[in-house]
Amino acid sequence: MVSKNFYFQTIGRVVFITATSLMLAFLLVRENYVFSVLTLIALVLQAFYLIKYVNETNRKIAYFFDAIKNEDFTLRFPEKLTLKSLEELNHSLNMLNEMIQKIHLKNQTQERFYQEILKQADIGILAINNKGHILFANPRLEHMLNYTPLNHIKQLSQIDENLYRIFSELKPFERRMFQLTNEREKIDLAIKSSSFNLDGQELLLVVIQDIHQELDEKETESWTKLIRVLTHEIMNSITPITSISDSILKYYQKGDSTPEDGSEYQKRFNNTIKGLEVIKDQGANLMSFVQSYRSFLNVPVPDKKIVLAQSLLEKVKLLVSQNPEFSNTSIELQIATPSLELFIDEKQITQVLINLCKNALQSLSNQENSSIKLIAGIDPAGEKYIEVEDNGPGIPHELINEIFVPFFTTKNSGTGVGLSLSKQILRMHGGNLKVKSIPEKNTTFTLFF
Template identity: 40%
Template sequence: MNQSFLVHVLIRILLIAGVSFGIGWALFSMQSIVISVGLFVILFIQIINLIHYQNSVNERIRYFFEAVKNEDFSQAFSIQKGDKIIQELNQSLQEINRKIQQIKIENHQQEQYFRALIEHVGTGILTYDDRGFVIHANSTLKKMLGLEQFTHLKQLERIDDSLLHALKQIQQQDRKLITFNGKQGKVNVSIRASSFKNKDQTLTLLSVQDINRELDEKELDSWMRLIRVLTHEIMNSIAPVTSLSESLASYFQKDGKAISPEEVNEKMIGTTIRGLEVIREQGRGLIKFVESYRKLTRLPKPDKKVIRVNDLLEKMILLNQVQNQDSSIQLEKKLQSADLDIQADEKLISQVLINLIKNSREALAETENARIVLLAGRNKNGQVEICVKDNGPGIPTDMLDEIFVPFFTTRENGSGIGLSLSRQILRLHGGSLNARSVPNKETLFCLLFNQ
């Protein structure tokens, strides 16, 4: 079509040029005025024809783009009228129109598919603009919030002011755990945010995950493990007492009746005294066990102050040297920066480090070239991390989750309270205590401070 159009335009221009040359010849050769006027008329007609021809093409193109701009794809371009060039143009425009219609239909179908997909996911999806107007909120989110219609973030004020405040404070690629009061009680959600540009608007996309069930399952699992340990420890203390008391009672009973004082002898008295001493010791052990449990529930609120990490680790090394002068275990420190600081309660954090170093020393009892390293620095998220690392036998993978359960211990004389207490202290500081181990290579216990 392009070549045909150019040929038609070129022919018209050549005709105009030829007539113009004829007019020039007629005027200079003083030919008849009638001939000159006739040529002028022919020139005028040819110019009008060229303009009309060009405008007819431009008009159809302009008409097509107007329809596209207005998203009107119902217009038809006749291929039965006009000359061959116009017919070819109409056919091309008609073909483009059909392709745009097809793309429009496919995009609409894809949009419907993604909308249906978003509606069926178990995660709440929310999109809103800079003014707080909700662009889209799926049914999961509205059900989570207890809203039938959700058009603006201000509606969250009727649910919980803290929820609206948290959404206003959330940053791009940020993730927050938020608790708010819903219609069915407290709801715990994990929110992740991201933003993107849509035309001249900046939109925020939130994914909101209800973690109540996950927390309930973890809490139930923790309780079950704790109950198993408590049951085990209490049964170990009570069973001997029950058995021994029954044996002692049998000395002073016969056929279900108490024996007479004359039947009591020195051997029975001695056996009874020894049995009562055993019962007393078991009772004291049980009281000590309960006291250990009370420690977990009665930790003081941390008195946080700025602590220079280097000074803290130096104290740990000095204390270890004083308490273990004859030990062959090497203890050293490694810091990324000498001016590393944390906001913490020095007494509580020292208690955690002392307990971890003590555990490492016990684990290294039969290890050659035993070594403990106190590591300190910032992780990739900029958080301060203090680790106690040793080259002992390590911890089996299946026990890494168990070691923090209260009263769980693998040592004969262990109370099983140290690591549980240490993790609780870190939680009170807003941090965490985690462990990782490679059997027969290394074990690390890391204190993470979210500062």
């Protein structure tokens, strides 16, 4: 409709200009100079208004597109004019402006929606161009790598040289595995890449996932199967030996007649009894050892209830303080919020905390001003936790990855079941047990719920 009006208006004006030009020619031929001058003035005015009309339309359209280019959607043209064609043009431009504004707002909303999804994703995501510049890195990735802001892959060399080498050599549709140990924790990273084209630029999209917990669960499952087989076979083998040795020992001890003192037979008799006692004791110790690992296999399903963190830690402190071994060690409680609640099996978590406190005490045996801190709070990710921190000598770097492995122990009388059982209990709660240690400074075990 607008183009029709514009077309008719322009044609009409051109027709009038043509007619005026013919009239001017006619008057000049007749040498009627007075009317010729008037007609010439009329012709100039018609040409002027035609140019003004066309330029006004062009200026409006140019102004409109400049506003769109600058994302200025506040532009409004007046819709009540004398000229019908300009009125319709203004109305159409206003309608188009509103449509583009709606599309723009819709695109912005979608963009914010997708950005929020990427921010909240539990995996690390980053986009890299062919020069190594990081165009996008979500907060989960920065938290995983404990580094922010990430602008170029060269920054990864400050985290780990091997990690930087992987990224610098990474090709589209490759998969890599990498174990990263930072000051907070050890994480196993699964790295997967793909490529996409954006505005003619080839970009590398990298997805990074921490699969440490999955590997941990798989390892625990493997240990569980192994321990189940071992305990079954050992118990089947040792039970008859212990039983028979005990029966023979009772037979000798309750015998009606004993050999004469000093005889060779008497010596053999005494050695036999001692040997049977050794077999009985070692068999009983071995059965006790196996029974301790059966507890690892038979962790009951937690009976979860809401428990105040403060009352839980006060209870643990009271139980631990009654042990004379803790008399020279200060125990401090730090609770972020007195009303902090945990949904746990109180009995099981208490057992875990007492075990960790005992381990801490053993590491503090030669430590002056020894102290243990029990800390409860909520981390930035919204995860509730309890920390057991001691100011002992720390755990050697080469051992820190082994302490949760069943059968592993640094104690002469230990079975290596305590920490692995504690971790299993936390897994049954849907949480995790982690450790960080700074040599000659402190060791912290953290229970995540």
